Every structure is written in structure tokens, then in C-alpha cells.
Amino acid sequence: MCAAPTSEREVGQVRRLQRAPGFAEEVFDIIRTDIMSLRIPPDTRISIDSLARELGVSQTPIREALSMLEAIGLVTKRHYAGYCSAPQLNRRQLDELYEMRLLMEPFAARCAAERMNDADLARVRALADSMEPGDTRHSYDRFADQDAELHNLIAHGSGNGIVEESLARLHVHLHIFRLRFHSEVTREAFSEHAELVIALAARDPAAAEAAMRAHIEKSYNRLMAFASS
Numbered sequence: 001m002c003a004a005p006t007s008e009r010e011v012g013q014v015r016r017l018q019r020a021p022g023f024a025e026e027v028f029d030i031i032r033t034d035i036m037s038l039r040i041p042p043d044t045r046i047s048i049d050s051l052a053r054e055l056g057v058s059q060t061p062i063r064e065a066l067s068m069l070e071a072i073g074l075v076t077k078r079h080y081a082g083y084c085s086a087p088q089l090n091r092r093q094l095d096e097l098y099e100m101r102l103l104m105e106p107f108a109a110r111c112a113a114e115r116m117n118d119a120d121l122a123r124v125r126a127l128a129d130s131m132e133p134g135d136t137r138h139s140y141d142r143f144a145d146q147d148a149e150l151h152n153l154i155a156h157g158s159g160n161g162i163v164e165e166s167l168a169r170l171h172v173h174l175h176i177f178r179l180r181f182h183s184e185v186t187r188e189a190f191s192e193h194a195e196l197v198i199a200l201a202a203r204d205p206a207a208a209e210a211a212m213r214a215h216i217e218k219s220y221n222r223l224m225a226f227a228s229s
Helices: 024-036 048-055 059-071 091-115 118-130 137-157 161-170 172-176 183-201 205-226
Strands: 075-078 082-085
Touching: 024 048, 024 059, 024 137, 048 059, 059 075, 091 137, 091 161, 091 172, 091 183, 091 205, 118 137, 118 183, 137 161, 137 172, 137 183, 183 205
Parallel strands: none
Antiparallel strands: 075 082
């Protein structure tokens, strides 16, 4: 059973959407940010009524947004409890997730070095350069989104649709960035991305595979202590 919902008083003043009610995507962005930042704690019931009052919208866009969040694994729907924020990854789940990443992503990087077109490579380089490590919650969340996009672009560049789709379904970065909020995570990842981009730009399959493997292994080492047993 998930924990009781966080009250409006506990999370601060009532917020209002700037646009007219009925925009599920805007509601989705707000709730997603609250879950990622732990403003809505893991494994906590999400009150549709409270959110509707807080955001000044009807229940319909709230329900639509929660369904969208359920599809990417940040929200679960449970009998007698309704919608709850997803629990954080435990150690076994983290281990299994990284085992899958190590099987697929170094291969994707190797293939991308050989197959990625120049336009997509330029997008990868530009994105990696634009990622700014920071120590604020906003910059951390932005880095998480950009990190996910970078890995998605490399998977797409592999030319293997099954690999790309399989990795996309894992929603890796939505889950791992909830485990630890620390500037070390973004600073080290930024440096590792730079090595990966150099290998991709050189069209060096072996170096790209090795850089991706090293990046994933270091990412796991940064997070493993923060997953529950």
C-alpha cells in the first residue's frame, strides 16, 4: 500500500496553470517534475481531487496526465488506492536494469559509429555540448532529460529499430535520476559523454563501444549505494 497523499499545505502554496483548463500535457509536465524532484515522494498516493484544486483544472486532464505517467512508469494504478507515484528502484531492479543496458547500449554505440548519418551525429555533438552540469534541482532535471535524449539519439543512430525501441521502453533516465541528486552525477556524466562523442565522431566502433560501456559502469557505481536493498 502506498503512503498517504501529500497535502497542499505540505507542498506549499496553491499553484495555478497559466493557460485555460484542459491541457493534459501541461499537467503531465507539472506532475512529472514533482515526481522527479521528489516533491511527490516515491510510493505515495496522488490525490486527483487535491491536484485539481491546486492547479485549478478539472479532473479530466489530471486523469489523462496520470495515465500518460503510468505509461512511462512514473505512476502506478492500484486497487483501492488509485494512482501512486512509483517506488524508487531497489538494488535488484537497479542491477537488472544495468545488466540490460550493458548488453544493449555498447552494441548500439558501436553500430552508431558505423551507421549514424552526419546530421544525427551533429545533433548528438550539439546536445552533448549544451548539457550543463549544475547543482540546482532545475538544472539537474534538465540534465536528466538531455541525458535521456542523448542516449535515445545514439540508439536511433544504431540503425537497429528493436534495440532503439527496447531501450526506449525502459525509461532508464526517469528512474535512475530519482535515486540521487548530486552535482557529481552530472559533472562526471558530462565528461563521459564527451569521450563517447569523440569516438562516434571518429567513426571508431571499438572506441565508441568501450566509451559507452565505461559510462554505464561508472553510472552504476555512482548510484548503487542509493538503491534500497
